Amino acid sequence: xxxxxxxxxxxxxxxxxxxxxxxxxxxxxxxxxxxxxxxxxxxxxxxxxxxxxxxxxxxxxxxxxxxxxxxxxxxxxxxxxxxxxxxxxxxxxxxxxxx
Amino acid sequence: xxxxxxxxxxxxxxxxxxxxxxxxxxxxxxxxxxxxxxxxxxxxxxxxxxxxxxxxxxxxxxxxxxxxxxxxxxxxxxxxxxxxxxxxxxxxxxxxxxxxxxxxxxxxxxxxxxxxxxxxxxxxxxxxxxxxxxxxxxxxxxxxxxxxxxxxxxxxxxxxxxxxxxxxxxxxxxxxxxxxxxxxxxxxxxxxxxxxxxxxxxxxxxxxxxxxxxxxxxxxxxxxxxxxxxxxxxxxxxxxxxxxxxxxxxxxxxxxxxxxxxxxxxxxxxxxxxxxxxxxxxxxxxxxxxxxxxxxxxxxxxxxxxxxxxxxxxxxxx
Numbered sequence: 001x002x003x004x005x006x007x008x009x010x011x012x013x014x015x016x017x018x019x020x021x022x023x024x025x026x027x028x029x030x031x032x033x034x035x036x037x038x039x040x041x042x043x044x045x046x047x048x049x050x051x052x053x054x055x056x057x058x059x060x061x062x063x064x065x066x067x068x069x070x071x072x073x074x075x076x077x078x079x080x081x082x083x084x085x086x087x088x089x090x091x092x093x094x095x096x097x098x099x
Numbered sequence: 100x101x102x103x104x105x106x107x108x109x110x111x112x113x114x115x116x117x118x119x120x121x122x123x124x125x126x127x128x129x130x131x132x133x134x135x136x137x138x139x140x141x142x143x144x145x146x147x148x149x150x151x152x153x154x155x156x157x158x159x160x161x162x163x164x165x166x167x168x169x170x171x172x173x174x175x176x177x178x179x180x181x182x183x184x185x186x187x188x189x190x191x192x193x194x195x196x197x198x199x200x201x202x203x204x205x206x207x208x209x210x211x212x213x214x215x216x217x218x219x220x221x222x223x224x225x226x227x228x229x230x231x232x233x234x235x236x237x238x239x240x241x242x243x244x245x246x247x248x249x250x251x252x253x254x255x256x257x258x259x260x261x262x263x264x265x266x267x268x269x270x271x272x273x274x275x276x277x278x279x280x281x282x283x284x285x286x287x288x289x290x291x292x293x294x295x296x297x298x299x300x301x302x303x304x305x306x307x308x309x310x311x312x313x314x315x316x317x318x319x320x321x322x323x324x325x326x327x328x329x330x331x332x333x334x335x336x337x338x339x340x341x342x343x344x345x346x347x348x349x350x351x352x353x354x355x356x357x358x359x360x361x362x363x364x365x366x367x368x369x370x371x372x373x374x375x376x377x378x379x380x381x382x383x384x385x386x387x388x389x390x391x392x393x394x395x396x397x398x399x400x401x402x403x404x405x406x407x408x409x410x411x412x413x414x415x416x417x
Contacts, residue, residue, distance in 0.1 A: 025346070
């Protein structure tokens, strides 16, 4: 999927997801649709960071600091992952992405 | 309807009174903690119609219809099962559904987690053998019972996550369903009792029990869950599953999970699976198909259980 998020788009967790850490894995379930998601490694960390709404740029910088990489290098993977979360209705992005 | 003729029995810690004989269940003991009774009663269910095999109503509970066997109504409070037995139904079949799908529904109604598997007591804790039908759960349980370890349940493992901090298994009854050829091959005859009239009435299974082992009716902690592979290859070994793999496995072996979700309990199910996967180790168990090598598998489970008990006694964790 093509990335349609902007640097200054604000990413917010959607309500209605139950989460639980089991070992290294974060298990998530959408309480309405009964859909499961599993986030591991940096995916789980991104979900944690989204406890507060953040811009895409802010998220990339925070991750780049933690994983000691360049924020620009982190960006394609982070936005691809956010696209996936958006598709699964786990997050909202403001302003909304255009189809 | 008069008062139920049979019982009191004990099933998963519940005091059971029944209109039909339930010879597999142990007798209720006054030493067990008092709980809400479970009434099994005969009644007419034809007014629910035959349009669906499984129906849920918020007010009335769940209706399960098994063609040519019986219809079961699990009441909303989980305190009563009404059943209407079809003409010419085999009583053993009726009880098999009662101890299977209906028991799973009762677990849901009473806040327990029903896991598909057989369980045996080793070193004062339950080990659960879980996996799809035909993967050898009951056969391995029988081999453990032959060594003197008490059988706790077969098919539905009722797991209590609410009474204490750790998951507890509530024993159903000390019998396993086995194919007659397994009974013969594993040479269980000496240890097994079953009535010939019941053995293979429909040609598909016999109920086996081991009178030498103690009957355990009180809840016991769950020490380990074994995810059984289809027997193949040469290795006898266990491998600890990661969090995600354990979750996915437990989800796949939730007994009648679809019914649990239809009852609107998917949040309860998620929480139970997470709690179980977080607090009990789940191992993949590989073993060869040759029944002659069952003893090696039993050895592995005994040693693992002994090591765990020794570690715990020394103050360590699992």
